[in-house]
Amino acid sequence: MKVGILGGGQLGRMLLQAAANYTVETYVLENDVNCPSAHLCHHFIKGDITDFDAVYAFGKQLDAITIEIESVNVDALEKLQSEGVKIYPSPAAIRTIKNKVVQKQFYKDHGIPSSAFIITNSKEEVMQHLSFLPAVHKIGEGGYDGKGVQVLNTAADLEKAFHASSVLEKKVAIKKEIALIVAMNDKGETALFPASEMMVNPVLNLLDYQVSPALIPEKVLWVVEAVAVKLVKALNSPGLFAVEMFIDQQDEVWVNETAPRVHNSGHHTIEANYSSQYDMLWRIILQYPLGNTDPILPAAIVNIIGEEGFTGEAIYEGLAEVLKTDNVFVHLYGKSTTKPGRKMGHVTIMHKDYQDLTYKANKIKNTLKVTAR
Ligand code: ADP
Secondary structure (H helix, E strand, O other): OEEEEEEEHHHHHHHHHOOOOOEEEEEEEEEOOOOOOOOOOOOEEEEEOOHHHHHHHEEEOEEEEEOOOOOOOOOHHHHHHHHOOOOOOOHHHHHHHOOOOHHHHHHHHOOOOOOEEEEEHHHHHHHHHHHHHOOOEEEEOOOOOOOOEEEOOOHHHHOOOOOOOOEEEEEEOEEEEEEEEEEEEEOOOOOEEEEEEEOOOOOOOEEEEEEOOOOOOHHHHHHHHHHHHHHHHHHHHEEEEEEEEEEEOOEEEEEEEOOOOOOHHHHOOHHHOOHHHHHHHHHHHHHOEEEEEEEEEEEEEEEEEEOOOOOEEEEEEOHHHOOOOEEEEEEEOOOOOOOOOOOEEEEEEEOHHHHHHHHHHHHHHHOOOOEEE
């Protein structure tokens, strides 16, 4: 089969690593010729994934297409689908998810628990909803890695509101942030990965550190799993979906957002689960049976992020020290230049004891630094 990936970032790179185990000819469409995926695919095509003609021309030669980022040209995918190219996930699911206003409305329409919200189109409109605060303002399109999200606690924060189509949603009193990856094949069969639990760096708003399986009571986990499966069935699309959820102080479960693709919350599955999220997506695309999602051991993920104050050719300080540690797996994404906050790689740590995971994760965070020449 000839399968294309829209986007050439680290998620695409790890997807391509998993593809090497199967008989599949891989194609990547991406503007940056030095992107993390460029040298791991069979065919690299330079082009803009948001451009109709580029995506259509790319897809016409292929049997199937998947994505590693949502900001793609959905019109082109729809046309390709109508001409017989298989798209994972369906263009309709991408359309629902890529705009946060549409995504929130979808949850409401399908009885998926997600915090109450108001749709706003300008700063002035947000100012009319003072009584709705504390709230979180999210831009409909174009936000990523926390850049399209502003917490509005009081009237003093209103100047941070977006002057664009956005959702103003009630702030959840978060006890835990978790993510659950659900795989669904063409027959509608599903497989669930164990939930992951994350901590967020409040300054950068990037995923900071994560453990899996999440340490949550069984009864809460049942709700988490039921909500995630209901959501993916409602999307009615084959593919791999990462459902990000909040557990609040009362142990209620709220969907934050969904990613219709392989996800940073599932990096550890490469080593820590029998079938990784990347392997699973290939099984779906290539029409093989779903894989075994059982954990081999509990795992933690530490992101390797570009250090503040350094821009340029990347240097990985402390790498040798980290590589000396048992049951630690380093993944560098092949990005030649670093800048503050840029995701440069991740480290997976495996151990049966969660305290050991936490200890090693902290140690690695303090040892491994990305600076520049
Ligand atoms: P992005 O798509 O940029 O990752 P998210 O929608 O995941 O943005 O929001 C980023 C972070 O903001 C979340 O991980 C969470 O910590 C916080 N957040 C988002 N929505 C809410 C909410 N309704 N209540 C409380 N915190 C929220």
